[in-house]
Amino acid sequence: MSATHEQTLIEKCRNGETAAFGPLIKIYRKQLFSYLLRLSGNREDAEDLFQETLIKSWRGIKKYSELQKFSSWLFTIAHHTAMDKLRKRNRETMITETEPDKLSHTNDPHKELIGKEIRNKIQRAVEFLPFKQKEVFLLRVNSGMSFKEIAQATNEPLNTVLSHMHYSVKKIKRLLWSENE
Amino acid sequence: MSNDEKMICKEFENEVYLFMDNNLSMDRKENWKQHLNKCKTCSSLLNEVEVVINQTREELTDDILESKYDRMIEQAVQKKRFKIIEWLFPQGTVKEKYAFSLKLAVVGTLATIAIVISLTTQRTNTVKTISNELLDWEGKKITSQINEIKNTINLIHEDNWDKQMILLDQRMKNLEKESDKFSFN
Incomplete structure (x- = not known):
């Protein structure tokens, strides 16, 4: 999907063309949903957060500025939505209650079979991360935002964000490598 | 590996994410590129980081219906x-x-x-009640005076035309005075 196509869809949405909103969000749908799913820990919450993100982004699209990448803007909304919601709930409970197998949802049984083991390992590794580290790691993985943008979205200094990323990658690496041995 | 080399590698470890983001000056980036060509430790670190990120992205991608x-x-x-x-x-x-x-x-x-x-709850409007009472009382008074005038008019037909007219005039004046009292202006 070209940047020009994305820009055209953004313009249409700004002009109130509701039909352009679906195709625009669809560009980032999987990454966005995956991010919310990993962060919240269950599909039901992730769907609620996804819906709220859609509502907020549609209402705010007229204020969107091209100075920022659309994906970064969208993920920042998703991030704040998730943080607001998660703060209201018992965060620890949400994280520990996560059941890796139930998070998976794919219609491809072949891929499911091959990737299940490694997928569960990565999933478990991510689940074990402290919340702040997980937040930064998932934003980077799913949104592709730069660390500078992540720092802005999370209201953290750049060095703190880099430190979170450093430790999360180190932990995931250790968990994956040690389990593979 | 010398201590200097270890220091350089440690420095790269601190800047690896900025390097990935192109968030370094041109010179600094060029220096790291050259270093990566000859340092296995740093090039494998960069590779591992990219593998972890890409594999996580690939494996943990979900969708909704x-x-x-x-x-x-x-x-x-x-x-x-x-x-x-x-x-x-x-x-x-x-x-x-x-x-x-x-x-x-x-x-x-x-x-x-x-x-x-x-x-x-019983609703009472005291102002309205008092006003009605007052109106009733004054109304009775004026009605009785009107009746009196009617009687006088009836008598006019019989006799004492002039006397009755004077009497009537006086009563009318009295009545006007009474009604002036109730004028709201």
């Missing part, structure tokens, strides 16, 4: 509703829908209490 997505988009682009409507009928979210019956029960109870209170 197309029909559900379409429904969510449809709800998102709906016109903004009033806050009270939003409160009573929350959009889209699954859990909040369960709260609807509770909200309805609360609103219903409050409405019932309001109706019961309004029906049982």
Whole structure:
């Protein structure tokens, strides 16, 4: 999907063309949903957060500025939505209650079979991360935002964000490598 | 590996993410590129980081059903509703829908209490009552005077035309005076 196509869809949405909103969000749908799913820990919450993100982004699209990448803007909304919601709930409970197998949802049984083991390992590794580290790691993985943008979205200094990323990658690496041995 | 080399590698470890983001000066980036060509430790570190990120992205990608997505988009682009409507009928979210019956029960109870209170409380308007009483009392007085004048008019036909006219004139004047008292101007 070209940047020009994305820009055209953004313009249409700004002009109130509701039909352009679906195709625009669809560009980032999987990454966005995956991010919310990993962060919240269950599909039901992730769907609620996804819906709220859609509502907020549609209402705010007229204020969107091209100075920022659309994906970064969208993920920042998703991030704040998730943080607001998660703060209201018992965060620890949400994280520990996560059941890796139930998070998976794919219609491809072949891929499911091959990737299940490694997928569960990565999933478990991510689940074990402290919340702040997980937040930064998932934003980077799913949104592709730069660390500078992540720092802005999370209201953290750049060095703190880099430190979170450093430790999360180190932990995931250790968990994956040690389990593979 | 010398201590200097170790220091350089440690420095790269600290800057690896900025290097990936192109968030370094041109010179600095060029220096690291040259270093990576000859340092196995740093090049494997960069490779491992990229593997972890890419593999996580690949393995942990999920999606929602197309029909559900379409429904969510449809709800998102709906016109903004009033806050009270939003409160009573929350959009889209699954859990909040369960709260609807509770909200309805609360609103219903409050409405019932309001109706019961309004029906049982006796409403009195003292100003209106006093005003009516005053009007009734003055009205009776004026009616009796009008009746008196009517009687006098009846007598005019019989006799003492002049006398009766003077009497009538006086009474009319009295009546005007009385009515002036009630003038609101």
